[in-house]
Amino acid sequence: MSDVAEPAPSLARLGYSERWKALFAPMADDDFVPGRVMRIDRGIATVGTGAAVVAAEPAAHLVKTTGIGSRFAVGDWVALAMPETHERAIIEAILPRTSAFVRRQPGERETGQVVAANTDTIFIVQALAPRGPNLRRLERELVIAWDGGATPVVVLTKADLVSAADADAMREAVGAIAHGVDIQVVSGHTGQNISALRSYAEDDATIALFGASGVGKSTLVNRLVGADVQATREIRDSDGRGRHATVVREMIFLPDSGVIIDTPGMRALALWDADDGVSAAFPDIEEFAHACQFRDCTHTAEPGCAVLAAAETGELTDERLDSYQRLRKELEVSSARQNDKLRAEKKREDKIFSKAARRYWQSHPGQGGRD
Ligand SMILES: Nc1nc2c(ncn2[C@@H]2O[C@H](COP(=O)(O)OP(=O)(O)OP(=O)(O)O)[C@@H](O)[C@H]2O)c(=O)[nH]1
Ligand SMILES: [Mg+2]
Ligand SMILES: [Zn+2]
Structure with a gap:
């Protein structure tokens, strides 16, 4: 174990609230300590544990798992294992995020x-x-x-x-x-x-x-x-x-x-799964949408669309409606891509499975396989 910096900020200073205490409690038994990711440098986290500031890397099970819940970010609260023999601490779990x-x-x-x-x-x-x-x-x-x-x-x-x-x-x-x-x-x-x-x-x-x-x-x-x-x-x-x-x-x-x-300035800022964000950022449009005739109205061409009606009377500006439509469209495209990916993965799995099944039936004829 090597300390990266000193003096170490206290857990309270890092923002360790009752929420984090409660979430961490079940893990305290396993010799884990709580810590907060303060910095990330080429995949290595700098984590404040209250007692120290240590360099940490993710446990293998996190690396193998996909999805944003298994990728640590600055601001994350984590459960750390601190093996004496190891140069770096190991991030064993990422506590559920508030944001x-x-x-x-x-x-x-x-x-x-x-x-x-x-x-x-x-x-x-x-x-x-x-x-x-x-x-x-x-x-x-x-x-x-x-x-x-x-x-x-x-x-x-x-x-x-x-x-x-x-x-x-x-x-x-x-x-x-x-x-x-x-x-x-x-x-x-x-x-x-x-x-x-x-x-x-x-x-x-x-x-x-x-x-x-x-x-x-x-x-x-x-x-x-x-x-x-x-x-x-x-x-x-x-x-x-x-x-x-x-x-x-x-x-x-x-x-x-x-x-x-x-954070470093971000040039690319493409939306990811942000449907709720669009709704929250356009409360004015959501308000009009309550009065649309169809509950799944896309506010593009539907009859009885209250959003289009508001744009017609000028209650809603054209720019505002355009922005809303543009962001919705982007989300649609990105979620279609995600679905494509899921479909492709499923297909691959099916293929692997059917290959294995075929081999099985070939070596076990007469056991009810396809003929
Ligand atoms: N006149 C003036 N210049 C500013 C102000 N804030 C920043 N600057 C200048 O703008 C330039 C960029 O400022 P930074 O604070 O480095 O910008 P940044 O957003 O951190 O940039 P990245 O780290 O590249 O994302 C510097 O030359 C600053 O001196 C300000 O309030 N007034
Ligand atoms: Mg900067
Ligand atoms: Zn509508």
Whole structure:
């Protein structure tokens, strides 16, 4: 066993609540200790156990299992075995999550990827400058946040680069999309409104930051911490593209209470199984939909569709309906792909089975097999 860092944060500081205590209790007997994944680096987790901070790797049974419940993410609570003879601790189980930010695994169509787990609040960060918030991306980010069970907050940063009037106008445009969501206009450079962000960290809460590369996530972390703990991109690039400043997902402790998970900017943000998220992100459309004639109305061409009627009268804007339809369509396509994959797997299994069966009947003639 080797310790990675010191001093170790206490379990309370890591957010170990009654819930986690209760979930962990049945495992305490097996010489496991509870811990929280603070960082992941090339498949190796850095886990805080209260007593220590240790490097850990997943047990073989987790590696063999597919599905997002068996892939650990930053923010996960885990049961660790700490074999004396072993260089690293072993993650034996991942406790059931309260929330997860899941996107489709880039480069793979049929797998979800948990970007952060067990966060109370998600700061969806967008920059007010140079181009202003990307509303299409924001819709997608909101869907994923809602779907994963954490409360999204839209953080519009770099307010120092725009006039107050422009900031107001952009905030209003965002408000038209982000229904029922707090919107905070801040600056990582001047510190404007940072105290409002700090309030989400009360009671040892966990916050995660999401947003495109260069929007200013790590700069906000440094402001919240009050020190330059995270590297930020210092080279000025006018087109906002360029290298990622942050390369790993990592939990950072805020001064008085709470932790914040900084993440590298995500370019690809494809939806994964997020039906509930779409419903939650479009409460206005769900409201109209109650009055649709058909319960399974898709709001595309059905008679008696209350959503289309609302679009007709202008109660619902065309852009809003378009966004909704676009996201639904994307989910349909991705779930059809998942089904294809399941069908293919089933077919393969059937084939293996029928081959084995055929061999069996060949060697056991006259036992009721097909003839
Ligand atoms: N004027 C101004 N510049 C900012 C502000 N926040 C960040 N920046 C600048 O924007 C650039 C990117 O900031 P980062 O904090 O590194 O962005 P990031 O979102 O962490 O980027 P990745 O780690 O690549 O995902 C840096 O040059 C920052 O100095 C702000 O509030 N105002
Ligand atoms: Mg960063
Ligand atoms: Zn309808």
